[in-house]
Amino acid sequence: MLKRMFKILMVLPLLFLLVLDTGMALQNDNQEKVVLELKLPKPMFVGTPRNIRSANLERITGKKRGPFYVPPGTELLSLNKPVTGSDTAPVIGELEFVTDGEKSGEEGYFVELGPMVQWVQVDLEDAYSLHAILIWHYHSQARVYRDVIVQVSEDPDFITGVKTIFNNDHDNSAGLGIGKDKEYIEVNEGRLIDPRGVKARYLRLFSRGNTSNEMNHYVEVEVYGKPVNE
């Protein structure tokens, strides 16, 4: 017993010395260390970049969208249907352009609404179950439209029964809540949204400017669906 206690008494100071030594070593280590100075590469100086004023449709994706499946009997519902909007006096074009069936990227085929959050509303003139929505904001230039939000309702004032089927406003700058959908680059094949058969008569599409300017544009909106009772 005495022998064991003697061993413990001998080991304890040794342990103490070991801990002390390790602590001091660690402290010394820290004292010897210096802040890692990152040497980050500097920007390369290059000459004047290319001046681009024309359309470039191929550059962004290059890939076609895959097939999209809808129930049999699904048809285009939006062609020449009435359109209203938050900007009643568009800067360029007419609100009717949104559903006139013309999807060209050239001048004269789009309607330009003012800056900040703007919306257009399509009245399908009856309630339908919706199976596909295609949106072309402006596709003759690579740009991204901000806060693209698509809502549907059977109330023309969008007070009751409003459902949001697409929202890429990730910072709630449009004030309609944060959306989880991604921002996307405009291309000539338009943006396809799957409304998953939601029943609605009215669609309201929001945006808040784009990466080229503060304006909001629509070339065309196509809504596909079926009568509700079918």
Add this chain to the structure above:
Amino acid sequence: MSKKTAFSGLFLLAVCAAFVFRVVRLDIRPMHHDEANQAVKFGGLLERGEYTYDPVEHHGPTLYYSSLPFAWVSTGNSFAALDERTLRFVPALFGVGIILLLLLFKDGFSRSAIVVSGIFVAVSPLMVFYSRFYIQETLLVFFLLGVIAASWRYHVSRSWGWAAATGVFIGLMYATKETCNISFGALFMGLLLARIFTREPINGKPPIGHALVFFGSAFVVAFLLFSSFFQNPRGIVDSILSFQNYLGKAGEAGFHSYPWPYYLKMLTFSRYGTGPIWSEVFIPVLAIVGCVAAFHPRRPKGSSSLFMRFIFFFALLATAVYSLIPYKTPWNMLPFFIGIILLAGNGAAFLLDRSKNLAAWILILLVLCTGIFHLGYQSHSANFKFQADSRNPYVYAHTSSDFLNLVRRVEDVSRFHPDQKDMLIKVITHPDEAWPLPWYLRGFTRVGYWQEAAMAGVVEDVPVVISSIDITEEMQTKLMETHQGEFFGLRPEVLLAVHIRKDLWEIFLENRR
């Protein structure tokens, strides 16, 4: 009111208009790629006193050395505290100075030609737009006009002082931009042709001593600037070697190659998309009258046939050479457009001088006022409405206004990062898609620039990653779980993606609410 008082009043009005057009809201337009390049180069001189002439990029040193006093007054030696207004104030002042130099054209141009030329310089959209642009062009035009003015004064006075002044302006032109050689050629040939086509007596032969003063002052000025005030004597040799590089650029213009009528078309009629119609055709039309005036036997009172013909030949040759060179950018129009403006001023004076009765004189005056008002209106549109819009013909590969949203976003999120301005930012883009980021991120101490994602190392824990579109797919795969992505416009057709680490993004959103 005497004629002299009226002319003085109008000239003063032109100077005031030029000043207002050039200095108001100098920060309204985002920095162009080239402006940012120049600004960052100047930053080295400001903060560390370092400047070495680069025979490949950036052009000559006059812009940087001219900027120093303004920066010292504005922010001391701090590059981070410097702003666009201070930098752009430099070419803006030189732009106003161009008008003041016209006063030295006395005896060469009539008083009315000087005043009308001054008004055209003050309101021309092209002249105003690039006087608000932190590049060398406006300085080059100022020194070019200095050469013309000082050499004309020398022709009249034969004093060694004007010989020295001409040499100083030649040296400054040489130290501003390599394209000065086109102007040198046009000046020399213009003088030669004007002498051949004019029988005006010469005020004695210039003494050899004056020639020595002229060449000596030109060399001293060029040497001081190119050698960074004796710190880099090789600079003067590099300035000569640079011609090979710029000759190559002029011939192999790449995506800046345009057909010969590009400049003339831009000056006379431009319309892009749904934008407004732009035209400075009023000036070239009056310049044609100015050409007639230069050779008309009854020249306006107080003008010289030799001087008018010299301006005519200079403008003609410079316009021809600049148009024939495949490499074209809109700001390269300035050195020949100043010649066209002088001819136009002379043409207007000729019409006023030749009007036979008061009704004709009033009619010409009305037409002149209408044309000047139209130019002024366009200047306002070009600089305060379409200042970064590609529907403006002088907006060339310009940074989109949306780019400022990117800068604002990075600054906003950095406020919530513990390191704040020391927050690590990785920029992974092609070099021509990195600018003007180095200017706008100059206040951040840890910004790295890479051209390939593989070279940038680990990105998953980096607070902010900025990438070009062609590598965004690769970045999104890496950063899908860890970062929030956003797109911003850099230039027309060119987008940048900003990836903000999700924890930082959440704090930013929380505090914004």
